[in-house]
Amino acid sequence: MTAASPGIEVTDLVRVYRGGKAGSRHALDGISFTVRRGETVGLLGPNGAGKTTLARVLSTLLTPTSGRVRVAGYDVVAQARQVRASIGLVLGGERGLYGRLTADQNVRYWAAMCGLGRREGRQRTREVLRELGLAEHADRPVERFSRGMLQRVHLARALVADPAVLVLDEPTAGMDPNAAFGFVELVRQLQERGTTILLTTHDMREAQELSHRVVLLDQGRIVAAGRPAELLSGLAEHRVVSVAAAPAGAVERLAAAGGTGTAVLDRSGELRCTVSGTHQLARTLAVLGEAGCTGISISTPGLDDVYRSLIPDREFSVR
Amino acid sequence: MSEHVRTALLLVLRRPGVLSLLVFVPLYSVVFFTVVRQNGRPDLAATVALTSFVMTLWSHAVFVSSEAVDHDRAEGMLEVLLAAPRSYARSLILRIAATEAVCLPAAAEIALIGGWGFGFPLRMAAPAAFVAALLLTFAGTVGSAILLASLFVLIRGARTYQNALTYPCYLLAGLVVPASLLPRPLAAVSHGWFLAWGADLMRDALHAVPAELPRRLLVLAVLAAGQNLAGVLFMRRVIRRARDGGVALHA
């Protein structure tokens, strides 16, 4: 990485997909942001927001339509080779490995693709597999691995050439909670070593735990960016009142009472009401108590509440 | 052995299904040997042995070696490999060449079937000329596999014509009767194709030192190089299109 250059620098990036019956589509529409060296930035957004397109542009898999993108100080178009040598791409899901090859064989091939010599490649492969707890499984075909183990192999592959910047594209998608927790711990170790990380994810809790800053992307545009605490400050007065099993009519009673927050009832029967300020909180609790609600809990808002307040639900909303 | 070659060999050897071609196409030699024996023409044994060997070489290129890019795409490896610092095209060429080389032992398999199974003396009158022609033909076949690998990704529906690349090509290459006996337009196409020159030269080398050997080897070398050049150019195009978003990176 060139001295003093940010890990990732994106300026006015536009990526348009042309062709097809639908005409052209702006997957990324003039976005700008920076990831400082050693920093972890979480990239959040709904499906189709442009997260994967951005990850692909950063890893030189897609050329930008316009704008400037630099990774580790190198331009992704003019200095693509240097960018590829500086970046480690970790894909989520089960794609991205040869299923019939062992973990060792997959990582060694990647080491060769990174220009490591035979001996060095073998040695580095052994080292990263050991570091990631895969030494005992190195000689098993990866098609027999669990999702959590597969993700470790992905990470091992990305780390074998010691990249300055890591792009993790939905790395915990489809993992069970234990495996996801284990993976998050591995990312923490990388953060301690000072690796620059861009994390695209749907998991708000993961983003909140790992990211120094988050960028919220919607329809190819940045709708919010900043430290999680900054984004949450707008919701500082907000509280979420939940009732695990609300009796019939509770939502209607809240609406009729006035001076309470807006309540929604989900399919499981849980009532969630976001309130603002102490007065509204007290009024809501009183109405719920009168309605015979039990099991009431109050929580502070998280990133998922920020997300929901900024990004409308297009997939499940009925129009 | 380079990691690229090693990976290619592992990928082929761990898919036993794709090796069925290597078992059965050479077994066509049993059919051919039986036919020539039953018709009292043991003198044709070497010719039909060569036919089944070139069939193996070509069908392996069409059905196995050419699958490299599509296989990478199916495994979700294409996007990962395109993001690698080293050239994907270079790795792919090495891998396709290694995959294609897997079928070379079929020559020994066919010779054993002919010699031990049928008692045909399969000798080469001009081994050096034969080996030179074989190496150049092999190089041309690798180029064809690279070209096909690119076409299968670049052109939607190209794969549906994969089957049409076997027997029509065997005829065009003059694997049984010389291509010069084909109808004129087909013979003209055949005249510009490395496989026809390679098969012709190898067949001649079985019986005597081929006439005009240096000139024919030179033509074969030029045609095989052209095939490789076309393959590499198309491969680069595929990679460029993939980076432009014009080719789906995974199946």
Place this chain on the structure above:
Amino acid sequence: MPEPISPTPSRRAARWLRAADRQLYLFQIGVSSGFVDYRRMFTWKSWLFGWVLRLVAQVAFFASMGRLLGVPGSQDYLALGNAALLGPLGALGVVSTVAAERRAGTLVLLVLSRAAALPVLAARGLYWAFDAVLTATLATALLPVIAGTAVPFAALPGIFCLEVLGTVSCYALALALTPLGMRFPETRGYLTSGVLVLLMLFSGVNTRLTGGGPGSVLPMTHALTGIRQLAAGGAFPWPALGGELLVWGGWILAAAVMVPWGLRRAARSGGLG
């Protein structure tokens, strides 16, 4: 205890007819959904210039081997045999269809259906046999163009009948092999290519039959003997028809045993989906 009331013969017949009607209906659904797959597999262009061109070239290739031999009659012999072989060759495709059903996860649904397994599988892949008969008949009719082999016009209906029978016979053999293709998907290529080489060697496709041997139980052997007699201007070869019917019966019995056994085994080992 009152005696159980046994259904009257007319009720039994009605029940049997209803069951047969249901099986027939499921068979029809299987066939029509199979043909939907078939239409998706090819466009008319890719069928004609991809598939048919390849098959015609295969016949021309073997006919040219006859020309190479320079023995009178050998070119016609190889051309006719290899045109007829296109029937069995196509029918073997059903092995890959069943393996594809397993890969797609639809095999388990077929097995769960109320119909017997063999008719369901036979119906789903029937388009292979249809295509095989079509291409083999086309190639036989084109033999004068492909290889200069004269086939009397009057013999074509008879040849068509025997081609259908030989193909269906090989289809039955292919169905009997499907459990192996299901259990070990990697063996598909070995199974189909193996049968093809056996047919090329022992069914009289490329070599003259010496009587008896493995050919007598292989599909197409008897039908092809009949086809050759018809092409030579002979009368309809009823013994060949009978022989091929017997071979078909044998293989369909084998399939009726193998398919349910294979599915039961796959269900036990969790290999259905």
